[in-house]
Amino acid sequence: MGEKEVLNSHLRGWRPHLRLKPKDWVVPLTAASLVLGMMLALQFGSQKSAGELAGRPRVELLAQLLAAERKRIKDLDSEIVKLRSEKSKYEKAATEGKQVLTLMNKDNEMYKVALGLTPVVGPGIIVRVDDSTLPHEAGAAADEFLIHDFDLWPIVNDLRSAGAEAVAIGDQRVVGTTAITCVGRVVKVNDAPLSPPYEIKAIGSIKELTGALTIKDGVLDRLKAQRFPVNLEQGENIYIPAVSVGPKVKFAKPTKEAPK
Numbered sequence: 001m002g003e004k005e006v007l008n009s010h011l012r013g014w015r016p017h018l019r020l021k022p023k024d025w026v027v028p029l030t031a032a033s034l035v036l037g038m039m040l041a042l043q044f045g046s047q048k049s050a051g052e053l054a055g056r057p058r059v060e061l062l063a064q065l066l067a068a069e070r071k072r073i074k075d076l077d078s079e080i081v082k083l084r085s086e087k088s089k090y091e092k093a094a095t096e097g098k099q100v101l102t103l104m105n106k107d108n109e110m111y112k113v114a115l116g117l118t119p120v121v122g123p124g125i126i127v128r129v130d131d132s133t134l135p136h137e138a139g140a141a142a143d144e145f146l147i148h149d150f151d152l153w154p155i156v157n158d159l160r161s162a163g164a165e166a167v168a169i170g171d172q173r174v175v176g177t178t179a180i181t182c183v184g185r186v187v188k189v190n191d192a193p194l195s196p197p198y199e200i201k202a203i204g205s206i207k208e209l210t211g212a213l214t215i216k217d218g219v220l221d222r223l224k225a226q227r228f229p230v231n232l233e234q235g236e237n238i239y240i241p242a243v244s245v246g247p248k249v250k251f252a253k254p255t256k257e258a259p260k
Contacts (some may be wrong), residue, residue: 038116038171044051050178113166116175116243118244120166122203126157127208127220130229142185147196147228150178154219155200162212164202166240170194173243197229206234 054187112118129152132145156174167174172189174180180191186193202209213220213232220230 012111022100043047045072069110073181114175116166117246119240119242120203121237121239122165123204123206124164124166124201124203124234125200125213126233126235126238127200127213128197128229128233128257129155129200129223132226134227146185147187147198149182151223151228152198152200155213158212158219159200159202159204162204162208164204164209166203168201168240170199171241171244173241175243175247177247178243186260192244201238203238203240210234 111119113120129147131147134145152169156167156169169180169189170192172178172192172194174189179188183190183193185199186195210232212218215221220232223230226240
């Protein structure tokens with residue numbers, strides 16, 4: 001074997017060992033160091049970013065909580081103002097409601113008066129009429145000397161025309177549904193039998209009521225002409241009772257407009 005071949009053989013035998021030379025690890029080591037450094041840098045940066053991110057939401061959360069608390073306080077202040085305003089409105093409404101209720105009660109009482117559902121007292125007159133004192137002539141009908149329903153109705157109508165606010169015959173209040181009828185020789189008012197003398201009471205202007213009944217040739221003059229005893233009194237505290245039986249409504253129904 002020549003010298004050249006021997007040298008090449010040695011070189012081939014030592015080639016594997018050449019990989020262990022220090023200068024051959026420079027590049028891989030440098031690369032590994034760079035990768036490791038980058039990883040460490042990334043990790044540090046990530047931790048730093050995580051810390052910053054962790055701190056930032058906390059600050060933002062506190063800021064949000066502070067803003068929310070300020071808003072809540074502002075809302076509470078507004079609510080207090082609103083409640084005070086509503087309280088004033090309620091007090092005013094309560095006062096007005098009380099006034100309205102008072103007026104409603106007053107109107108209700110007036111309706112009761114008009115319907116005869118409540119006793120009343122006031123200035124007015126009392127008229128008393130009795131059966132005729134004329135001597136009965138032979139053959140004359142006894143009914144001609146008695147007070148009938150057609151004698152009482154004109155008195156009631158004249159009193160109403162004169163503005164009577166309440167009228168009663170005996171202890172029976174005369175209202176819109178009152179019937180004054182004769183059954184034989186008995187006069188019935190509100191289906192209650194009455195006997196003479198008949199007392200008609202009315203509350204209203206004493207002057208107007210008196211003038212309506214004392215007019216010349218009026219209803220009282222005609223009764224007097226037939227010798228029916230008539231007496232008229234005036235008073236400041238005429239008492240008229242409530243209707244004994246209230247009106248019964250069976251067929252009539254409330255409506256706001258006429259049917260088409």
